[in-house]
Amino acid sequence: MKRNILIIGGGGVARVVAHKCAQNNAVLGDIHIASRTLAKCQAIIESVHEKGSLQRAGTLQAHALDAMDIEATKFLIRATRSQIVINVGSPFLNMSVLAACIETGAAYLDTAIHEDPDKVCEAPPWYGNYEWKRRQACKDARVTAVLGVGFDPGVVNAYARYAMDTHFDSVESIDIIDINAGSHGRYFATNFDPEINFREFVSTAWSWEDNAWKANAMFEHRKDWDMPVTGLSTTYLTGHDELHSMSKNLGVPNIRFWMGFSDHYINVFTVLKNLGLLSEQPVRTARGQEIVPLEVIKAVLPDPASLAPDYTGKTCIGDLIKGHKNGQPQEVLIYNVCDHKTCFEEVGSQAISYTAGVPVVAAAMLIADGTWDIGEMANVEELDPVPFIALMNRMGLVTRIRDAQGDRVVEPEQEEVDTLASSQLLQYG
Structure with a gap:
């Protein structure tokens, strides 16, 4: 079990992440928000309180942080006793925040691939240019790092x-x-x-x-x-x-x-x-x-x-x-x-931010309860999608499927039971 969340970033996605973490703080524990601009973090906290998003009373605190500074990020992770770091700041920060997580043992999550400020549209595969180079380091440190777990990617x-x-x-x-x-x-x-x-x-x-x-x-x-x-x-x-x-x-x-x-x-x-x-x-x-x-x-x-x-x-x-x-x-x-309007009414953000923010919190919850806490680096398609889709259905992002049988809500846990039952009937007659 892992508890206590450090959210890095102060934009629209960070706002959604903070609200969704607050709605599930019985599982996730303390919530800390860090950005270069402290006022942005404080505004998010005010929004969480205004919307009454906290599931139960708990820590919700803002911090000023330059996340390019690995030592400062390590210090904040340790000072807040955060076991899960959700990086929804600029993609320029990914490798610095990932390094801080590897060195402190905190699980790492982000919603977009790392970028070098001086380069655009690099030669593929992009993950091979950056994050995947730290795959062995994550494995050696037994650090779970789930990459690109927004909506797309994620x-x-x-x-x-x-x-x-x-x-x-x-x-x-x-x-x-x-x-x-x-x-x-x-x-x-x-x-x-x-x-x-x-x-x-x-x-x-x-x-x-x-x-x-x-x-x-x-x-x-x-x-x-x-x-x-x-x-x-x-x-x-x-x-x-x-x-x-x-x-x-x-x-x-x-x-x-x-x-x-x-x-x-x-x-x-x-x-x-x-x-x-x-x-x-x-x-x-x-x-x-x-x-x-x-x-x-x-x-x-x-x-x-x-x-x-x-x-x-x-x-x-x-x-x-x-x-x-x-x-x-x-x-x-x-x-x-x-x-868009429904998202604003719930958390004060538009749908683009909502669709990026909800999945990364669902992933944090799956790490918190051990389901996705694999102790190494992975992209989302390498992990079991069933609990992820089922959890998002309950958190505000409902998955549907359209095929020859029609258009319907995906209920993966039930479908998995039905598939197992069908296979047993075939096996045993």
Whole structure:
């Protein structure tokens, strides 16, 4: 059993994580929130109290921390007696926070892959460039590190694993589809950190095709999908974190990621890119100041957390999986629909933050009770998806499946019982 949580980060996802940890503090214990900006952490704590999210009375405390400082992070982990660290700060922090966890013995969780501030869209596999290099160190220290356990990456990895285990004998393709059909009412904004958002799209879009990496230009490949609730939506083939582990761990020859973009987003993005304003490399102004254009754009765009009060509409994110079962073609869509307004009413955040924050808390709870406390590093598809999906169903992210039998809620624990019973009938007649 592990207890006491240190949340690193002070943005919209951290807010969701804090609320969900508070709602489950009987299991998780003390909750500490740390960020470079103490006021952000204090505002999250005020929100938790305002919403009455604490399951029971307990510690909920804010701390100022530069998480790039490994020694300072180690000190805070020990001082708070935190046995689980949830890193929902900038992806630039991952390797520093992971190092602190390995050295203190705390379990580590994050929701996105590590990034080097001076590089964009590196050669795949991205995990191989950073996190996986610490795999042996985690194993030697018996430290559980679950990588990329937001929604995408994270839940979509578990969806693929679950569907492959229960609905297929073989799989030829997995298309991960991310649709945000919501509206925030601003002229232009990104749903999460603008710097991280733009870095995903300014260079090569990698896909996994015929068991090999394929380089594509951003917005080169377009496809329309008719998704539940959100309807017909236009998407573009995009590189994304989960492809880099799923391609290694699942043995599927084709894995692609499709994200929905409006024409307006593409037009603004294209202008900014063509003007050089999305560059991560510094430039010198006429006054002799050195600035990074991408950081300027981040500074002038709305804070994604500020979008939540006016956000309406829904998201739909899922995996469309094609393969064979009992020699017959099989197609399954396993997905979640989330409502922006409902998320704001519950935790004060929009659905993009909610879908990233709930899964990492579910994972923390599975580590706390020992289910996922494996004492080594893993990506989500390497872990049992059944308790994860079942727990998220109870925490606000309900999983549904659409196949030849219809559209229904996934109840994995019951399906596992039914499958076992069927196999016993076949075995014993």
